[in-house]
Amino acid sequence: MSAGVEKVAGHEVCHELQHVRPGWWWFMLLGALLVVCGLAAIIFPAITVRTSLLAVMILGIVMMIAGIATIVGAFWAGKWSGFLLHLLCGILYLVAGFLINDAPAASLLAMTTFLAALFIVLGIFRIVAAFMIRIPQWGWSVLNGVITLLAGIVIYRHLPYSALWVIGLLVGLELLFNGWNWIMLALAIRSLPKAVA
Secondary structure (H helix, E strand, O other), X not given: OOHHHHHHHHHHHHHHHHHHHHHHHHHHHHHHHXXXXXXXXXXXXXXXXXXXXXXXXXXXXXXXXXXXXXXXXXXXXXXXXXXXXXXXXXXXXXXXXXXXXXXXXXXXXXXXXXXXXXXXXXXXXXXXXXXXXXXXXXXXXXXHHHHHHHHHHHHHHOOOOOHHHHHHHHHHHHHHHHHHHHHXXXXXXXXXXXXXX
C-alpha cells in the first residue's frame, strides 16, 4: 500500500471515529475492565490449582463479564467499521463462558479445545482486521491478534495435560492484551482533533 493511500485510509478512519470522541472514556473503562478480568483469570487458577472446578467456574464467570462488557462497548460505540468485529468477539467470550459453567467437570477437554479454536480464529481475524481497517494505534491491534493466535496454539499443544493452568494463564493474558488495546484506542480517540478537515 502506498504512503498516499495509507494516509487517506488513516484520515477516513479518524473521520469515522469522530462521533465516538466524546465517549472515549467508555473505551478506557472497557479496557480497564478487561485488564482486571485478565488479571483475575491469571490469579484465581494459580491460587485454586487443587480446586479445579471452582477455578473453571471462576474462569467462566470472568469470560462472561468480559463478553458482556465487549458487547456493550460495541453497541456503545455505535456505527463504525469495528462494530461487527467487537460484537463477534463479545459473543464468543460470552458463549465460551456459558459453556464453561454449564458442565465444568465433564467437558474440560472439550472446553479447552473450544478455547484453542476460539483464540486461533480470533487471532487471525484481529490481525487481518488490523491491517485492513488501520485504526489509530493499529500496531497494538496486530500485537493483540498475534498474542491471541499464539495463545490458541499453545492451548492446543498442551491438550489434555495441565489444561486448567494453561487455560487460566492464557485466557488472562489474552484479556489483558485486549484490554490494553482498548485503552490505547481510547487514548488515540481522545487525542483526535475536534474536527477533521
